[in-house]
Amino acid sequence: MVKNKKIEIIINEEKCSGCILCMLWCSYTHHKIFNPSKANLEIKDRYGLAPEIIFLDTCVQCGQCVQKCLYGALKIMEEDI
Numbered sequence: 589m590v591k592n593k594k595i596e597i598i599i600n601e602e603k604c605s606g607c608i609l610c611m612l613w614c615s616y617t618h619h620k621i622f623n624p625s626k627a628n629l630e631i632k633d634r635y636g637l638a639p640e641i642i643f644l645d646t647c648v649q650c651g652q653c654v655q656k657c658l659y660g661a662l663k664i665m666e667e668d669i
């Protein structure tokens with residue numbers, strides 16, 4: 589029997605450095621351009637003490653941003669459905 593997986597992206601904003609690598613790789617993955625304004629997630633207050641990570645409705649949960657985050661602020665949880 590083939591099991592389907594449901595993916596959930598877990599956010600830990602305390603670990604976020606505001607580097608926006610996640611936004612750059614999202615835009616590159618989906619639009620072939622490094623342009624944060626094309627990304628499917630946003631980092632708010634990236635220069636502040638507490639950046640906020642917001643996934644937009646356009647996110648397709650491909651996980652590329654998670655793989656590029658060097659600070660452990662994003663993680664993938666997989667569940668069988």
Ligand code: SF4
Pocket residue numbers: 603604605606607608609610611631641656657658659660661662
């Ligand atoms: S979530 Fe990760 S890759 Fe994105 S800005 Fe924060 S530290 Fe950088």
Ligand code: SF4
Pocket residue numbers: 613614615617627628629643646647648649650651652653654
């Ligand atoms: S999971 Fe969402 S925000 Fe992250 S790279 Fe994929 S589409 Fe972009």
